[in-house]
Amino acid sequence: xxxxxxxxxxxxxxxxxxxxxxxxxxxxxxxxxxxxxxxxxxxxxxxxxxxxxxxxxxxxxxxxxxxxxxxxxxxxxxxxxxxxxxxxxxxxxxxxxxxxxxxxxxxxxxxxxxxxxxxxxxxxxxxxxxxxxxxxxxxxxxxxxxxxxxxxxxxxxxxxxxxxxxxxxxxxxxxxxxxxxxxxxxxxxxxxxxxxxxxxxxxxxxxxxxxxxxxxxxxxxxxxxxxxxxxxxxxxxxxxxxxxxxxxxxxxxxxxxxxxxxxxxxxxxxxxxxxxxxxxxxxxxxxxxxxxxxxxxxxxxxxxxxxxxxxxxxxxxxxxxxxxxxxxxxxxxxxxxxxxxxxxxxxxxxxxxxxxxxxxxxxxxxxxxxxxxxxxxxxxxxxxxxxxxxxxxxxxxxxxxxxxxxxxxxxxxxxxxxxxxxxxxxxxxxxxxxxxxxxxxxxxxxxxxxxxxxxxxxxxxxxxxxxxxxxxxxxxxxxxxxxxxxxxxxxxxxxxxxxxxxxxxxxxxxxxxxxxxxxxxxxxxxxxxxxxxxxxxxxxxxxxxxxxxxxxxxxxxxxxxxxxxxxxxxxxxxxxxxxxxxxxxxxxxxxxxxxxxxxxxxx
DNA sequence: GTCAGTCAGGGGTAT
DNA sequence: ACCCCTGACTGACCT
Numbered sequence: 001x002x003x004x005x006x007x008x009x010x011x012x013x014x015x016x017x018x019x020x021x022x023x024x025x026x027x028x029x030x031x032x033x034x035x036x037x038x039x040x041x042x043x044x045x046x047x048x049x050x051x052x053x054x055x056x057x058x059x060x061x062x063x064x065x066x067x068x069x070x071x072x073x074x075x076x077x078x079x080x081x082x083x084x085x086x087x088x089x090x091x092x093x094x095x096x097x098x099x100x101x102x103x104x105x106x107x108x109x110x111x112x113x114x115x116x117x118x119x120x121x122x123x124x125x126x127x128x129x130x131x132x133x134x135x136x137x138x139x140x141x142x143x144x145x146x147x148x149x150x151x152x153x154x155x156x157x158x159x160x161x162x163x164x165x166x167x168x169x170x171x172x173x174x175x176x177x178x179x180x181x182x183x184x185x186x187x188x189x190x191x192x193x194x195x196x197x198x199x200x201x202x203x204x205x206x207x208x209x210x211x212x213x214x215x216x217x218x219x220x221x222x223x224x225x226x227x228x229x230x231x232x233x234x235x236x237x238x239x240x241x242x243x244x245x246x247x248x249x250x251x252x253x254x255x256x257x258x259x260x261x262x263x264x265x266x267x268x269x270x271x272x273x274x275x276x277x278x279x280x281x282x283x284x285x286x287x288x289x290x291x292x293x294x295x296x297x298x299x300x301x302x303x304x305x306x307x308x309x310x311x312x313x314x315x316x317x318x319x320x321x322x323x324x325x326x327x328x329x330x331x332x333x334x335x336x337x338x339x340x341x342x343x344x345x346x347x348x349x350x351x352x353x354x355x356x357x358x359x360x361x362x363x364x365x366x367x368x369x370x371x372x373x374x375x376x377x378x379x380x381x382x383x384x385x386x387x388x389x390x391x392x393x394x395x396x397x398x399x400x401x402x403x404x405x406x407x408x409x410x411x412x413x414x415x416x417x418x419x420x421x422x423x424x425x426x427x428x429x430x431x432x433x434x435x436x437x438x439x440x441x442x443x444x445x446x447x448x449x450x451x452x453x454x455x456x457x458x459x460x461x462x463x464x465x466x467x468x469x470x471x472x473x474x475x476x477x478x479x480x481x482x483x484x485x486x487x488x489x490x491x492x493x494x495x496x497x498x499x500x501x502x503x504x505x506x507x508x509x510x511x512x513x514x515x516x517x518x519x520x521x522x523x524x525x526x527x528x529x530x531x532x533x534x535x536x537x538x539x540x541x542x543x544x545x546x547x548x549x550x551x552x553x554x555x556x557x558x559x560x561x562x563x564x565x566x567x568x569x570x571x572x573x574x575x576x577x578x579x580x581x582x583x584x585x586x587x588x589x590x591x592x593x594x595x596x597x598x599x600x601x602x603x
Numbered sequence: 604g605t606c607a608g609t610c611a612g613g614g615g616t617a618t
Numbered sequence: 619a620c621c622c623c624t625g626a627c628t629g630a631c632c633t
Contacts, residue, residue, distance in 0.1 A: 256627085256628090257627070257628080258626095258627090259609095259610070259611060259612090259625080259626050259627055260626070260627095261611075261612060261613090261624085261625065261626070263624085263625075263626095264611090264612055264613055264624085264625085265612095267613075267614090268612095268613060268614085271613085271614080297624085297625085298613095298623095298624060298625085299613085299614095299624090302613085302614070308614065308615065309613090309614060309615060309616095309621090309622070310612080310613045310614050310615085310622085310624075311612085311613075311614085311621085311622045311623080311624050312614085312615080312621070312622040312623080313622075313623040314622090314623090315615090316616095332623090333623060334623070335623040335624090336623070337622095337623025337624095338623060350623095351623085353621085353622065353623080354621090354622090355621095355622085364616080364617090364621075364622095365621095365622090384623070391604080391605085392625085392626080392627095393625090394624090394625085529626095
């Protein structure tokens with residue numbers, strides 16, 4: 001996506017808001033990434049003019065010559081974020097709502113100062129809004145209706161009811177459907193809510209979501225099968241859909257023990273709709289996918305055509321050689337499921353497929369790897385690694401092309417024969433997996449990173465250290481720089497109306513429509529179980545000190561402070577920058593945008 | 604917090 | 619129908 005941001009080196013004209021947020025794919029390496037200088041000949045709607053660091057909102061407004069590059073409907077309506085009931089041209093509520101100017105969060109971690117003004121400010125902020133930003137958001141707050149909902153997400157209140165109403169009338173005659181609706185009734189029966197409940201139906205939400213995608217983008221995805229844009233649009237749509245499904249399913253049925261797989265559901269839907277990239281299998285590099293690209297789900301590998309099987313580790317295809325067709329391996333995923341040997345970053349010892357309850361056979365993927373050894377074709381390798389920043393998750397890194405050098409059979413721990421394949425990485429490919437291996441070392445011992453000036457420039461102000469690094473010249477740090485973990489006000493802020501907290505003793509849970517904080521967020525918890533924002537919203541209400549939920553409540557994500565390993569680093573020719581050692585999922589909280597608050601006059 | 608165990612899944616290939 | 623280096627969830631275990 002960084003390439004979409006512009007091609008010239010002139011500074012931004014200032015005619016649009018740089019603080020707006022994009023839903024972008026995470027950066028893939030520790031190499032500084034800047035907007036591409038190369039001309040873009042894609043069929044996708046991409047900007048023609050711009051500059052490095054130019055940042056445009058998904059929904060505009062766009063500078064001259066800067067076309068929208070967001071796959072959802074945009075209209076002049078959507079550019080007014082405080083508008084009630086914003087609708088797409090087709091009359092469908094926007095799924096990806098316009099995001100207003102970024103709002104600095106007040107720190108919940110620092111104890112309130114003793115002055116009355118700032119104490120009030122703290123209380124106000126902790127109720128889910130931020131001091132000075134409250135003034136910015138007053139319009140929105142005034143647009144709340146009498147039920148206490150904001151209209152911003154397009155799914156609240158009366159619209160909610162109409163959006164979801166027909167679902168209750170829809171007969172689901174499947175077994176699963178009956179089971180679900182039964183449990184849904186039980187859940188609802190236990191609740192005594194004083195307002196009309198929204199009816200959550202995944203199918204309807206999915207249909208609304210799909211309807212909100214600009215058909216031109218879907219058309220372009222089907223025609224342009226294999227480009228950077230098609231891969232990135234596909235992944236962006238997948239992740240937005242996955243998070244939305246996850247949110248709706250949780251709110252609909254929060255019964256413990258129900259295993260939900262929004263990744264599979266979102267993936268299968270996009271597959272059937274043709275929203276995918278490189279649907280035709282091929283040997284070698286995949287257009288639009290670069291060495292070092294990271295993925296968070298196996299389904300993403302399917303969708304961009306990197307590795308087709310949703311679970312299996314070996315992907316292969318039949319290749320006609322002279323008269324006969326023989327299977328050749330095209331890609332493998334090394335994920336630690338077998339006794340692989342990954343000592344060296346450029347060499348991978350990969351075990352054949354077949355669970356160790358009997359001798360493995362030379363068939364399917366194993367046969368394909370054997371044939372590829374003899375034919376000498378390139379094999380794509382994806383490495384699965386533990387996501388240190390998110391212990392429940394895994395990260396898949398595309399590590400480029402390898403060749404199979406030899407194969408043998410070995411006795412596994414269980415005593416059965418397993419096939420082993422030695423794969424060697426082709427030279428002159430950018431570092432990918434090895435970068436992540438290095439980061440794991442740095443996390444344990446930051447001083448092992450080359451060019452470290454300070455292991456923690458926050459001096460302990462954050463939960464995790466932020467490294468200061470310069471491996472390009474001798475400068476010892478950015479000038480005129482003081483680290484502030486939270487907002488600093490030059491004068492006290494006037495208090496605003498008090499907020500009512502929730503009474504969720506054990507923490508706010510999805511589906512609890514009695515929760516005041518969930519109601520304020522449009523009857524959906526804004527965060528997933530691992531703290532990722534599940535829906536595009538311009539304003540989130542977190543729990544505060546007047547709430548009875550604990551500090552680890554799911555609705556207190558930003559209050560947990562920085563969790564990612566960041567580093568401030570020197571670039572070759574563009575000054576100092578900030579990057580992350582940890583992979584950052586779309587929607588994840590990174591850090592508070594803190595600093596000294598100045599008024600217009602001072603600015 | 605970590606780990607192993609459980610289980611419902613989807614895409615693709617083989618039959 | 620079958621295969622498979624998923625991923626969400628649970629509960630035992632440890633610190």
